[in-house]
Amino acid sequence: MALKRIKPLLAASSVIALLAGCGDNSEAMHFWTNEAGGSLDEGYFGAPTAHNIGVHSGQISVVAGLAERFNQEVGDTVNFAFNSATLDEAARATLRQQAHWIRQFPELRFRVYGHTDLVGGPAYNKRLGMRRARAVVNYLVSNGVSRARLEAVVSYGETQPLVATENREMRNRRTVTEVTGFVNRHPTVMSGKYGEIVHRTYVESAEPTSDLSNGAVATITDG
Numbered sequence: 001m002a003l004k005r006i007k008p009l010l011a012a013s014s015v016i017a018l019l020a021g022c023g024d025n026s027e028a029m030h031f032w033t034n035e036a037g038g039s040l041d042e043g044y045f046g047a048p049t050a051h052n053i054g055v056h057s058g059q060i061s062v063v064a065g066l067a068e069r070f071n072q073e074v075g076d077t078v079n080f081a082f083n084s085a086t087l088d089e090a091a092r093a094t095l096r097q098q099a100h101w102i103r104q105f106p107e108l109r110f111r112v113y114g115h116t117d118l119v120g121g122p123a124y125n126k127r128l129g130m131r132r133a134r135a136v137v138n139y140l141v142s143n144g145v146s147r148a149r150l151e152a153v154v155s156y157g158e159t160q161p162l163v164a165t166e167n168r169e170m171r172n173r174r175t176v177t178e179v180t181g182f183v184n185r186h187p188t189v190m191s192g193k194y195g196e197i198v199h200r201t202y203v204e205s206a207e208p209t210s211d212l213s214n215g216a217v218a219t220i221t222d223g
Helices: 002-022 026-033 048-057 059-073 089-103 122-142 194-199
Strands: 077-079 108-115 150-157 174-182
Touching: 059 089, 059 174, 077 089, 089 122, 108 122, 122 150, 122 174
Parallel strands: 108 150
Antiparallel strands: 077 174, 108 174
16 A cells, blocks of 8 residues: 555656756747647737738738738839829839739738828828829739739838838838738638649749731830
């Protein structure tokens, strides 16, 4: 009977010794205190479940990869003159490239964010940021992008400057076009072939065409 009592005591003592040996080792303590998958919960109400599903389905990583590719290949930002929502030629050139890229990925949704510098009042800058975002959306639509795929137009006004200055700063006067997710029930997405979406080459139908019979070249012009 004494031997039977000793074995549970030895087992309990081993666990206590193991925990004591961990000391301040956070990785070891993580094993004992954290629930499996807990790192996927980013901690604000309503989002953890959707976030976890996105991680496990592969959608979140794919969207992030496509957003990075979009930024690298065409650029996601255009800038504006002071107190203006008018697109200059440089902005229009970038947006034509954005529209061309967007047309290659009909399963993706996008969002356009408007920003201002810190000159002027917050309410006015909020409206100005919205005017800039809408100008970009309208130009993308005029270049063949479905308005239904532009999920939302958001104005951050002066609240997210790139350069911390209260003076006029063109880098703060901008819009940002961002990949935000997939079109619901799109056949390419529903097939689950996300790798093909990421690595797919541009479709020929969106490329400028040539008329070799008379030597003329068809080009994309402003809408």
